[in-house]
Amino acid sequence: xSNELFEKLIRLWRQRKDPTEALTPQEIAxxxxxxxxxxxxxxxxxxxxxxKAYFYIPSTNGKKWRVNWTKVQADYPSxxxxxxxxxxxxxxxxxxxxxxxxxxxxxxxxxxxxAQIISDLGAxxxxxxxxxxxxxxxxxxELPIPEGVGIWLQWPGAAERSLVEATLLxxxxxxxxxxxxxxxxLSQFHVKTGxxxxxxxxxxxxxxxxKLETLKSSPNAxxxxxxxxxxxxxxxPWSGVHSSQGLDPSQLRVIQQCLGADISFVWGxxxxxxxxxxxxxIAAAALAGKRVIATSIANVAVDQLATQVVRTLxxxxxxxxxxxxxxxxxxxxxxxxxxxVKEARLFPHKEEIQELRRQLHQAIENHxxxxxxxxxxxxxSNKLMKNLRDEIRRRTxxxxxxxxIILTTAIQVCIEPLLTEVGFDIMVVDEASMMPIPILACMxxxxxxxxxxxxxxxxxxxxxxxxxxxAFDWLHKxxxxxxxxxxxxxxxxxxxLTMQRRMHADICDIINRxxxxxxxxxxxxxxxxxxxxxxxxxGKPAVLVSFLPDDxxxxxxxxxxxxxxxxxxxxxxxLAAHYVKYDSTVKVGLITPYRAQVSSEKRLLKDMNLPVSQxxxxxxxxVHAFQxxxxxxxxxxxxxxxxxxxxxxxxxDTGNRLVNVAISRAQGKLILIGELxxxxxxxxxQAVDRFRNILSHRFSAAQGNVIRAKDLGMQL
Numbered sequence: 071x072s073n074e075l076f077e078k079l080i081r082l083w084r085q086r087k088d089p090t091e092a093l094t095p096q097e098i099a100x101x102x103x104x105x106x107x108x109x110x111x112x113x114x115x116x117x118x119x120x121x122k123a124y125f126y127i128p129s130t131n132g133k134k135w136r137v138n139w140t141k142v143q144a145d146y147p148s149x150x151x152x153x154x155x156x157x158x159x160x161x162x163x164x165x166x167x168x169x170x171x172x173x174x175x176x177x178x179x180x181x182x183x184x185a186q187i188i189s190d191l192g193a194x195x196x197x198x199x200x201x202x203x204x205x206x207x208x209x210x211x212e213l214p215i216p217e218g219v220g221i222w223l224q225w226p227g228a229a230e231r232s233l234v235e236a237t238l239l240x241x242x243x244x245x246x247x248x249x250x251x252x253x254x255x256l257s258q259f260h261v262k263t264g265x266x267x268x269x270x271x272x273x274x275x276x277x278x279x280x281k282l283e284t285l286k287s288s289p290n291a292x293x294x295x296x297x298x299x300x301x302x303x304x305x306x307p308w309s310g311v312h313s314s315q316g317l318d319p320s321q322l323r324v325i326q327q328c329l330g331a332d333i334s335f336v337w338g339x340x341x342x343x344x345x346x347x348x349x350x351x352i353a354a355a356a357l358a359g360k361r362v363i364a365t366s367i368a369n370v371a372v373d374q375l376a377t378q379v380v381r382t383l384x385x386x387x388x389x390x391x392x393x394x395x396x397x398x399x400x401x402x403x404x405x406x407x408x409x410x411v412k413e414a415r416l417f418p419h420k421e422e423i424q425e426l427r428r429q430l431h432q433a434i435e436n437h438x439x440x441x442x443x444x445x446x447x448x449x450x451s452n453k454l455m456k457n458l459r460d461e462i463r464r465r466t467x468x469x470x471x472x473x474x475i476i477l478t479t480a481i482q483v484c485i486e487p488l489l490t491e492v493g494f495d496i497m498v499v500d501e502a503s504m505m506p507i508p509i510l511a512c513m514x515x516x517x518x519x520x521x522x523x524x525x526x527x528x529x530x531x532x533x534x535x536x537x538x539x540x541a542f543d544w545l546h547k548x549x550x551x552x553x554x555x556x557x558x559x560x561x562x563x564x565x566x567l568t569m570q571r572r573m574h575a576d577i578c579d580i581i582n583r584x585x586x587x588x589x590x591x592x593x594x595x596x597x598x599x600x601x602x603x604x605x606x607x608x609g610k611p612a613v614l615v616s617f618l619p620d621d622x623x624x625x626x627x628x629x630x631x632x633x634x635x636x637x638x639x640x641x642x643x644x645l646a647a648h649y650v651k652y653d654s655t656v657k658v659g660l661i662t663p664y665r666a667q668v669s670s671e672k673r674l675l676k677d678m679n680l681p682v683s684q685x686x687x688x689x690x691x692x693v694h695a696f697q698x699x700x701x702x703x704x705x706x707x708x709x710x711x712x713x714x715x716x717x718x719x720x721x722x723d724t725g726n727r728l729v730n731v732a733i734s735r736a737q738g739k740l741i742l743i744g745e746l747x748x749x750x751x752x753x754x755x756q757a758v759d760r761f762r763n764i765l766s767h768r769f770s771a772a773q774g775n776v777i778r779a780k781d782l783g784m785q786l
Contacts, residue, residue: 073542092134112756119721119757145538159297163508166540167275173536181208183267196431218481222268239404243695277485281512292521293514301553301563303331310358321347324565336524340734341572349378356474363476364498373407376477402478430458496520503548506532528585574599574611601702601738606785614769614776617745625711632666635709642707643674650684659701660690663719693728704736708744715754729761
């Protein structure tokens with residue numbers, strides 16, 4: 071909706087006698103909505119801040135906005151009638167992918183990402199050497215490279231091998247670490263010297279575009295239903311059986327709905343057991359003889375799904391054990407969780423494939439030693455390498471073809487042709503609300519009978535760099551918005567999980583009222599919520615540690631555009647240290663929207679010299695890093711103060727999603743640290759949406775859940 075309003079705004083502004091004229095939000099609202107009321111002015115500010123790249127932002131003393139027509143011309147030429155519109159969804163997605171390739175390369179050129187190898191993880195097979203590295207992201211944006219995608223490792227000062235081809239296997243946002251795979255071991259120089267990460271996303275997007283091209287010859291693919299918005303479920307009768315054991319009523323309803331229709335959407339709010347439910351569903355389908363492929367955006371999420379599938383099959387008894395032991399359940403790709411790596415039944419024929427790869431690696435090494443003049447030997451060597459590659463492909467396809475369940479990342483589905491060739495009855499997509507639509511469209515090509523799309527569209531959305539019109543249409547949106555579910559919670563294709571088991575009822579009530587339409591119920595073990603009895607304000611699960619104007623809280627802007635507040639950082643770090651010192655089991659998550667504040671808080675904790683047993687129970691990271699995580703206590707450092715306009719990460723729909731994630735990580739105690747007036751009446755407060763309502767209605771002295779920062783010491 072915001073993109074449509076932005077386009078309307080630009081067209082109306084273009085029609086003015088002087089398009090370069092600056093206007094107030096009230097004047098803009100009058101043109102946009104026909105009335106310049108305060109409510110319409112607030113809506114207008116949401117649009118202006120969300121698309122601020124296309125405007126000249128007024129100074130702190132001014133109120134008038136002007137359009138940056140050069141930027142609009144570059145990214146939205148169709149609004150100026152200078153280029154034809156794309157003719158359909160395929161063309162739109164292709165354009166968006168091209169725009170994103172350019173944007174990612176430019177962004178990483180303008181804001182270099184550096185890394186330092188910290189650990190040699192050894193060989194994972196022939197031609198596969200793994201290294202772990204610290205990564206330094208220069209801005210508040212997340213790493214714009216998905217797991218499983220090729221990258222370049224660059225050492226600018228290296229005398230040889232200054233550029234090494236690699237694959238990004240894992241990105242640990244909380245600990246700011248990556249794991250990369252290279253074909254040959256790195257030298258000591260490479261290991262000890264900082265390296266730059268360069269993107270190769272064009273290779274991924276080229277594969278995605280190739281998959282999308284096949285849609286032209288696949289008129290019956292379920293993807294077309296998604297792209298057209300025609301996802302009213304068509305009944306697809308289910309002849310198999312599924313047990314209701316261990317399922318709450320909403321989980322059972324969702325499974326029945328998914329197995330009984332061709333396209334289904336699953337809305338899984340925090341703590342409602344989405345992964346658990348999908349594991350039950352996948353197992354039930356496989357036991358009924360269906361071939362299932364299940365994907366997610368990241369390797370850890372796939373591993374979590376694999377764990378649930380294994381547990382469910384083991385609980386079934388002989389039929390489930392037969393699938394597991396017979397090589398019919400496969401984790402394809404790069405597992406990260408130790409319990410999955412150790413589960414040999416998920417990797418049947420692993421030794422056979424590794425032996426073939428060892429032979430191929432040796433053949434490649436031998437080929438390099440053959441003189442170019444010895445044409446006969448080189449020809450025979452080429453034939454040997456081709457035969458080995460063909461045999462690896464043949465056996466891999468055969469193994470995949472004998473499986474009932476494949477668990478892998480969405481990126482693997484895009485880049486590995488075999489996963490499309492072998493064919494599946496059901497495609498299950500987890501964390502789909504974080505998946506760009508072109509990637510999801512590729513998933514819809516694989517499941518012939520059923521497509522199950524699961525996620526939470528009120529939490530974090532897809533990550534895209536490009537700000538072009540095509541990118542907003544196809545990369546910034548998720549599938550729930552594409553098909554109209556975001557604005558129609560009674561959509562016939564939508565099934566919702568409604569019983570949450572993660573957080574204290576009082577914490578759940580905050581997100582329930584402001585994000586989940588009061589549809590959630592709570593059934594949580596009291597052991598999970600015991601941290602609510604801890605200070606400050608024991609017995610209050612949600613607490614605001616509030617700054618007043620004379621308390622010294624002041625946000626500062628960094629050179630990279632991030633933000634830091636030394637006063638709130640000290641309070642947050644002190645609280646975290648207090649909890650792990652005085653409770654030997656409690657786990658603490660320290661969350662903030664700004665990467666500079668994360669770095670500040672990590673330094674403060676390090677300077678406290680906590681014992682390892684205490685320090686390892688504190689995780690510090692951005693809100694994005696905590697998606698999918700939980701902790702006994704969540705300390706959310708808001709950082710912002712009245713000295714600067716409210717940061718962009720709190721504005722509009724992005725702000726709504728980030729706030730929901732931050733609050734819903736807490737099991738027993740949620741502590742917000744910040745200046746209340748900043749978000750209620752400070753500069754730019756109009757652009758803050760649901761969080762402003764949460765702060766004004768859920769935290770007050772009358773409710774007994776607000777404590778002044780200066781009084782905090784008396785409670786600890």
